[in-house]
Amino acid sequence: MCSSEVEREIPAVFYDGVTSKPQEATVRVSDLNSLEVVLPDGARFQWPLEHKGMEWERSSSMLRLSFGDHPRRVLLIRDELFIKSFVLRMRYTGRQGGYDRILSFARSGPVAFFLGVVALLVCAYLWVLPWAAERLVLLVPTSLDERIGEAAYQQMAFALKEDQGKTVALQAFGDAMELSPSFEPRYHVVEDAQVNAFALPGGHIVVFTGILEKMSSAGELAALLAHEATHVEKRHSTRMMARSMAGYLFLSLLIGDVNAVVTLVAENANALRNLDYGRGLESEADGVGQEVLFANDLDPMAMVRLLELLEREATDVPEVLAFLSSHPLTEDRITAARERAGSLGVPQRPNERLGVLFEQLHPTTDQPTDEMPSSDN
Amino acid sequence: MLGAPPAQRFAFKGKGGDLFVVLIVNMLLTFITLGLYYPWAKARKLSWYYEHTELDGHPFHFHGTGSEMFRGFIKAIALLLLIYGTYIVGVLTKEVTIVLVGILVMFVGLLAFIPLVIHGSLRYRSSRSSWRGIHFGYRGQLRELYRICLRDGLLTLITLGIYASWFTINVRRYTLSHMRYGSSSYAYKGDGTEYFLLNLKGYFLTLFTLGIYAFWWQRDLFNYYVNNLVWNFQDGKRIDFKSTATGGGFFGLMVVNLLIIIFTLGIGFAWVEVRTMRYVMENIRMEGDADLNAVVQTEQEHKNAMADDLGDLMDIGVFF
Numbered sequence: 001m002c003s004s005e006v007e008r009e010i011p012a013v014f015y016d017g018v019t020s021k022p023q024e025a026t027v028r029v030s031d032l033n034s035l036e037v038v039l040p041d042g043a044r045f046q047w048p049l050e051h052k053g054m055e056w057e058r059s060s061s062m063l064r065l066s067f068g069d070h071p072r073r074v075l076l077i078r079d080e081l082f083i084k085s086f087v088l089r090m091r092y093t094g095r096q097g098g099y100d101r102i103l104s105f106a107r108s109g110p111v112a113f114f115l116g117v118v119a120l121l122v123c124a125y126l127w128v129l130p131w132a133a134e135r136l137v138l139l140v141p142t143s144l145d146e147r148i149g150e151a152a153y154q155q156m157a158f159a160l161k162e163d164q165g166k167t168v169a170l171q172a173f174g175d176a177m178e179l180s181p182s183f184e185p186r187y188h189v190v191e192d193a194q195v196n197a198f199a200l201p202g203g204h205i206v207v208f209t210g211i212l213e214k215m216s217s218a219g220e221l222a223a224l225l226a227h228e229a230t231h232v233e234k235r236h237s238t239r240m241m242a243r244s245m246a247g248y249l250f251l252s253l254l255i256g257d258v259n260a261v262v263t264l265v266a267e268n269a270n271a272l273r274n275l276d277y278g279r280g281l282e283s284e285a286d287g288v289g290q291e292v293l294f295a296n297d298l299d300p301m302a303m304v305r306l307l308e309l310l311e312r313e314a315t316d317v318p319e320v321l322a323f324l325s326s327h328p329l330t331e332d333r334i335t336a337a338r339e340r341a342g343s344l345g346v347p348q349r350p351n352e353r354l355g356v357l358f359e360q361l362h363p364t365t366d367q368p369t370d371e372m373p374s375s376d377n
Numbered sequence: 378m379l380g381a382p383p384a385q386r387f388a389f390k391g392k393g394g395d396l397f398v399v400l401i402v403n404m405l406l407t408f409i410t411l412g413l414y415y416p417w418a419k420a421r422k423l424s425w426y427y428e429h430t431e432l433d434g435h436p437f438h439f440h441g442t443g444s445e446m447f448r449g450f451i452k453a454i455a456l457l458l459l460i461y462g463t464y465i466v467g468v469l470t471k472e473v474t475i476v477l478v479g480i481l482v483m484f485v486g487l488l489a490f491i492p493l494v495i496h497g498s499l500r501y502r503s504s505r506s507s508w509r510g511i512h513f514g515y516r517g518q519l520r521e522l523y524r525i526c527l528r529d530g531l532l533t534l535i536t537l538g539i540y541a542s543w544f545t546i547n548v549r550r551y552t553l554s555h556m557r558y559g560s561s562s563y564a565y566k567g568d569g570t571e572y573f574l575l576n577l578k579g580y581f582l583t584l585f586t587l588g589i590y591a592f593w594w595q596r597d598l599f600n601y602y603v604n605n606l607v608w609n610f611q612d613g614k615r616i617d618f619k620s621t622a623t624g625g626g627f628f629g630l631m632v633v634n635l636l637i638i639i640f641t642l643g644i645g646f647a648w649v650e651v652r653t654m655r656y657v658m659e660n661i662r663m664e665g666d667a668d669l670n671a672v673v674q675t676e677q678e679h680k681n682a683m684a685d686d687l688g689d690l691m692d693i694g695v696f697f
Contacts (some may be wrong), residue, residue, distance in 0.1 A: 015509050015510025016510065017510045018513075018674055019511070019670070019672065020508070020509045020558075020669060020670055020672035020673075021509075060392070061390070062428075064438070072510070076436075092533050099417075102402055103402055106398045106401065106402050107398055114401050117401055118407075120405070124408070177438060362411070376481070
């Protein structure tokens with residue numbers, strides 16, 4: 001203690017732990033390692049500072065010392081000067097906890113501290129979290145993708161009206177190329193007027209008759225399958241799930257205690273960010289899909305024609321609005337695909353086999369009434 | 378003492394900025410430790426609230442520590458994992474009967490925890506709370522609480538929810554009447570019928586006034602809680618709690634709170650908490666001449682925080 005504190009008598013409140021009667025005590029610094037407590041009835045005793053049973057807590061307005069087994073004896077001191085020198089003395093002998101250091105640091109500049117914490121959290125959310133989520137997916141075996149996709153497909157198979165003949169033809173069409181080395185894609189043609197297709201994790205790829213009918217070349221179908229197979233090969237669904245789960249965990253960790261408004265704002269921001277990530281995955285599926293096309297001796301320009309077809313249909317038919325939300329067809333995507341096609345060039349030996357297979361899937365003669373969808377959507 | 382107005386003896390002295398710093402530090406540490414700091418954060422927060430709540434100028438104190446709550450936290454997580462794990466294994470077997478049994482076990486299992494959570498939380502929190510060095514305590518029996526919950530739960534089901542008012546008050550009466558402060562004890566005089574009528578009136582008037590009566594309904598609920606609470610002392614004397622809350626008061630409190638939350642995008646949360654605590658503490662008055670100095674320490678320590686943490690994980694609010 002500072003020497004000026006030695007002489008002073010500090011007012012304190014003493015609870016003896018036996019009754020609820022508070023006692024107005026005075027405290028004096030008797031030596032370096034203890035305080036002398038004097039009670040109103042004249043009784044005095046030593047209060048050791050360096051003892052295992054002695055604990056102290058400092059809140060914003062007071063110091064609380066407690067000692068002994070349950071029920072503990074307690075001293076409350078509100079004298080600010082005393083509290084300051086007491087904390088200095090305890091810090092000197094290393095008896096100040098890390099928490100108190102952080103708290104007093106935070107109190108010295110609450111606004112700056114708050115902004116610092118927010119900046120740290122934002123950085124973690126934007127960079128550390130996605131990185132960790134992606135690493136996590138690498139640890140998950142690909143068989144999990146297959147199991148999830150299989151379960152999802154079994155659940156929705158009831159509602160899908162599969163065209164068995166075309167499914168076989170599409171499988172042959174897909175097998176004629178090398179689209180996804182890590183998985184074995186299973187193709188399905190479903191009778192539905194929607195100009196749409198989707199891929200489930202692990203390999204199920206569903207193509208609606210609506211989009212098949214709009215196609216005019218084998219290259220467009222190959223581009224579509226290459227795009228969807230890239231979703232499977234690059235495990236986009238699993239990555240998306242890992243990302244949104246990590247994002248959700250992150251948020252619930254942070255705002256577990258905070259009110260509904262913060263939760264609402266944070267969850268919407270998270271959803272927006274997932275949507276943004278989803279667009280990134282679409283671009284990746286376009287780009288890698290084009291490389292896959294090239295590797296299979298197909299012209300990467302087919303992707304451009306596919307995207308143009310989708311954009312055309314998107315503006316014509318209102319049913320494809322749902323398609324728009326997951327596949328944002330913008331000029332940007334088409335432009336990017338055109339540029340990539342330019343840099344990849346045209347394959348040396350054009351792939352001829354696919355044309356024949358495509359004819360089986362696209363008989364322009366036997367389905368004249370394509371305006372009347374035969375299945376419910 | 379007759380005729381004297383009820384005295385204001387409770388006070389809340391916390392400042393919003395101070396709570397804000399505590400919460401931000403909690404947030405930082407919880408984040409850095411990937412959530413493991415949660416029990417310590419909870420202990421810090423509770424300590425802060427207790428330390429700034431005063432009766433007759435003396436603060437309350439929360440004795441719970443992060444490490445004992447951490448042990449409870451781990452136990453609670455293990456218990457929930459066991460239940461969910463059993464359910465998931467059941468689902469994976471893909472046999473319909475096993476899945477149905479699993480679902481039943483999960484829901485019944487989770488419901489069966491509620492009395493345990495209430496009982497354990499009350500025991501833990503009260504034992505770890507003190508005022509002037511004397512600890513609070515809860516001496517209710519878990520069996521009795523299960524009996525009340527099972528009986529009233531069934532009656533609530535049979536009456537399609539109407540009995541819920543009696544259920545609430547029966548649980549409240551049983552738990553509050555077994556709360557102690559050293560050698561003194563508490564009692565709750567509330568009764569389900571009165572509480573039901575109060576809710577019926579509140580519900581319809583809120584409907585007719587397009588929601589405006591909600592603040593007065595809130596006042597009635599608060600008053601019903603406070604005005605029926607009695608503090609009994611060994612020498613036969615007692616203190617009655619009296620609420621001075623008003624509908625207008627609740628209106629001002631809640632509307633301003635809402636505005637603070639909206640315009641600060643939630644950052645003003647700490648100030649909202651402080652305003653609410655201050656309003657509550659200033660409006661719980663005391664009437665009676667019992668001697669608060671004469672209470673003697675009686676309660677043992679109870680350091681098992683599992684039920685309290687289980688309540689957190691299951692999102693059950695035991696404390697109102």
